Amino acid sequence: MDKVVIQNLEANNQRDLSRLITKVENDGKINNITLDKLFKKTNQAIRIGVTGPPGAGKSSITNELIKYFIDNDQKVGVIAIDPTSPFSGGSLLGDRVRMNQYHNDENVFIRSMSTHGHLGGLSRKAQYIGDILAITGKDVIIFETVGVGQGEYEIVNVADLTIIVLVPEAGDEVQLMKAGLIEIGDLFVVNKSDRKGSEQLTEKLKSTININKEITRPVFNTIAKEGKGIEELFNGIMKKFKELEDSGYLLQRRIDRYKVRVKNIIQENLLSKFWTSNKKEKLNQATNSLQNLKKSPMAAAEEIMESIDL
Numbered sequence: 182m183d184k185v186v187i188q189n190l191e192a193n194n195q196r197d198l199s200r201l202i203t204k205v206e207n208d209g210k211i212n213n214i215t216l217d218k219l220f221k222k223t224n225q226a227i228r229i230g231v232t233g234p235p236g237a238g239k240s241s242i243t244n245e246l247i248k249y250f251i252d253n254d255q256k257v258g259v260i261a262i263d264p265t266s267p268f269s270g271g272s273l274l275g276d277r278v279r280m281n282q283y284h285n286d287e288n289v290f291i292r293s294m295s296t297h298g299h300l301g302g303l304s305r306k307a308q309y310i311g312d313i314l315a316i317t318g319k320d321v322i323i324f325e326t327v328g329v330g331q332g333e334y335e336i337v338n339v340a341d342l343t344i345i346v347l348v349p350e351a352g353d354e355v356q357l358m359k360a361g362l363i364e365i366g367d368l369f370v371v372n373k374s375d376r377k378g379s380e381q382l383t384e385k386l387k388s389t390i391n392i393n394k395e396i397t398r399p400v401f402n403t404i405a406k407e408g409k410g411i412e413e414l415f416n417g418i419m420k421k422f423k424e425l426e427d428s429g430y431l432l433q434r435r436i437d438r439y440k441v442r443v444k445n446i447i448q449e450n451l452l453s454k455f456w457t458s459n460k461k462e463k464l465n466q467a468t469n470s471l472q473n474l475k476k477s478p479m480a481a482a483e484e485i486m487e488s489i490d491l
């Protein structure tokens with residue numbers, strides 16, 4: 182990457198930004214010493230995770246929130262992560278259509294990212310993309326992800342603050358606990374509050390999530406489709422962020438996140454150094470016949486690792 186691209190990135194050039202994000206999507210990382218210098222900027226952006234079941238209204242809420250951030254003089258980047266294959270879901274298209282109103286606004290950048298069914302490395306990629314967006318001057322970065330299974334929660338690792346979006350139909354407490362969503366949220370939203378059952382869910386949530394917690398976790402009712410309740414949610418986000426900042430939780434989360442990233446990078450580097458063609462060949466040989474499989478896997482691993490110099 183040359184200096185021009187980096188200057189362009191700092192100047193919020195949308196085309197270079199898009200290209201760099203594609204590079205991260207494909208390669209899983211960016212390795213660039215010049216870019217490294219800009220990383221000090223990346224902690225200034227607020228990273229918000231918006232997660233919940235498919236169809237709960239995450240995109241609709243995000244779309245409505247953007248207005249409030251802009252009015253508050255904050256530049257916004259949105260990454261909508263879809264864990265399904267691009268061939269199966271119409272949601273990416275839906276997101277594009279809905280958020281299209283900002284396509285000429287240089288203070289807003291929205292991008293869908295498909296995982297093609299592979300969740301591995303997702304949070305790492307999202308971290309890098311968040312960094313890149315922060316370098317272009319975004320003050321707020323929103324990660325929208327579908328939270329249906331354990332893997333998806335990985336995305337929480339990239340956020341300073343996580344919002345869980347639910348709908349009245351999710352009223353079954355057991356279902357909520359099973360979904361594992363309760364633990365990870367800082368703020369909860371009961372969207373589609375135009376439907377019946379929303380008050381019951383709100384009450385149930387309030388009593389469930391605030392047991393044994395030092396910090397209360399608020400629940401908001403919204404009708405995203407009509408823009409209702411979004412202002413309260415926006416104010417709630419700002420308040421929560423300040424709370425996390427003042428209490429030191431935010432700093433702790435960022436430190437933890439940083440530590441995990443450094444560890445992961447070291448692990449990846451070690452692994453890629455370890456798997457020389459010679460060792461790969463040894464592994465193939467050790468596993469190429471039933472006869473060879475009689476040796477214990479521990480012994481086989483030991484033999485391959487024999488020459489390792491750590």
Ligand SMILES: Nc1nc2c(ncn2[C@@H]2O[C@H](COP(=O)(O)OP(=O)(O)O)[C@@H](O)[C@H]2O)c(=O)[nH]1
Nearest residue numbers: 235236237238239240241372373374404405406
């Ligand atoms: N009735 C109702 N429908 C809504 C509301 N918010 C969003 N929707 C609709 O729910 C569908 C899914 O919304 P979307 O934002 O794409 O959900 P996502 O999959 O969580 O991102 C869309 O057809 C929206 O128009 C709401 O408050 N009430």
Ligand SMILES: [Mg+2]
Nearest residue numbers: 239240272276
């Ligand atoms: Mg969506």
